[in-house]
Amino acid sequence: MKQHGLAFITGALFGTGLCVSRMADPGKVLDFLDVTGNWDPSLVLVMGGALAVTLIAFRFVLRREVPVIAARFQLPVKTGLDLDLIAGAGLFGIGWGMIGYCPGPAITALGFGFIGPFLVVAGIIAGSLTCKLILAAKA
Amino acid sequence: MENFTPVPALAGGVLIGLAATLLLLFNGRIAGISGILSGIFTRIQGDRLWRILFLLGMVLAGFTWQSLWPGTFADRPRFPLPLLLTGAFMVGFGTRMGGGCTSGHGVCGIGRLSRRSLVATLVFMGAGVMTVYITRHIFEVI
Numbered sequence: 001m002k003q004h005g006l007a008f009i010t011g012a013l014f015g016t017g018l019c020v021s022r023m024a025d026p027g028k029v030l031d032f033l034d035v036t037g038n039w040d041p042s043l044v045l046v047m048g049g050a051l052a053v054t055l056i057a058f059r060f061v062l063r064r065e066v067p068v069i070a071a072r073f074q075l076p077v078k079t080g081l082d083l084d085l086i087a088g089a090g091l092f093g094i095g096w097g098m099i100g101y102c103p104g105p106a107i108t109a110l111g112f113g114f115i116g117p118f119l120v121v122a123g124i125i126a127g128s129l130t131c132k133l134i135l136a137a138k139a
Numbered sequence: 140m141e142n143f144t145p146v147p148a149l150a151g152g153v154l155i156g157l158a159a160t161l162l163l164l165f166n167g168r169i170a171g172i173s174g175i176l177s178g179i180f181t182r183i184q185g186d187r188l189w190r191i192l193f194l195l196g197m198v199l200a201g202f203t204w205q206s207l208w209p210g211t212f213a214d215r216p217r218f219p220l221p222l223l224l225t226g227a228f229m230v231g232f233g234t235r236m237g238g239g240c241t242s243g244h245g246v247c248g249i250g251r252l253s254r255r256s257l258v259a260t261l262v263f264m265g266a267g268v269m270t271v272y273i274t275r276h277i278f279e280v281i
Contacts, residue, residue: 006165007189011196014158014170014242018197019204021151022144025212030281031142033264033271042148047245049152050159054250057160062251067167074167075251076238081258088237089244089259093266095229098222098274102241103234104172106227107194111201114214120227127231128177135236 002069015108021046024108026100033097088131095127159247162193171243172197173234219280237263 018024023046031040066072078085096102101109101120109117159170166189175190205212234240237259239248244263248256274280 003166004189004192007162007168008192008196010158010162010165010170011193012200013161013196014155014172014193015197015200016204017151017154017156017158019151019200019211020154021148022211023151024201026215028142030271030275033267034275035268036272037275038142040142040144042142042144045145045148046152046155049149050156050246051152051249053153053156054159054246055252057156058163058247058250061160061164064164067163068165070165070167072167073163075169076248076253076255078238078255079253081255085237085255085259086262088233088235089262090233090237090266091229092233092237092240093263094270095226095231095233096241096263097267097270098226098229099218101227102172102230103176104197104240104242106230107172107176107197108201109212111198111203112205112212112214113202116215116218116223119220119223120230123224123227124173124231124234125176125180127228127233128173128235129180129231130228131232131235132177132180 006069014104015111017050018105018108021049024105024112026105026109028100029102029105030097030100033100084135155242155246156250159242159250163247169243169247171239171247173231173240174238174243177231177235222274222280233263 022028028040032043103124106117106120162168162170175193179187179190244256244259249260
């Protein structure tokens, strides 16, 4: 119950961060990726601000045995590099450069009331389910 | 660079970092949006509602912002539909294959000094830059 409330609050905080930083505007993201055009370096500071917090705070958080209201930390277990990681990140980057939306901003932009973000989220879900099916068939 | 907005960018980034820290501290979860979204479609018992609530919180933030300050974010009615759908599909496919997106790898993964996340972030940033070069400066769409 508490975990559900906390998830909702942190989701709202995350979404607010995407609105404050204007990262929920796909045009601004494309301007960041457009390094040879009219470059907008804002995203560097968004990442920088977020990392300034996580790089320091995560060290203290992960020193704990367990989270405050959950049984355990659920962290990724893989450590080595592999082809799926590189190819997946490459495909994601190409898609990101095509539309200017990564998953967080697309979800937040659902609240703006335009049709575009709904199509984007539907496309993201379709792509991610397709990938899961292929990975499951491979395994 | 007249479109550069350093203060809101930094402030928004700090909020994103705080949100990721609180989710990890209290719930022990990584705030990777692509993973939270795709996890809704798994059959693991009791693992779905928190994901839906997190994403609803994000949508509510967008809705509230747009209600308080309409006009901050504009629609893109003339954006080519095939490009939008293909790109979105690739974002979904690629983030699952690579195990994360801008938040999961870029903010949380690098935040916990993961080599995989650092490499993934460099790769998707590079791929994004190359793609925008092609769409904007070679084909001159968007």
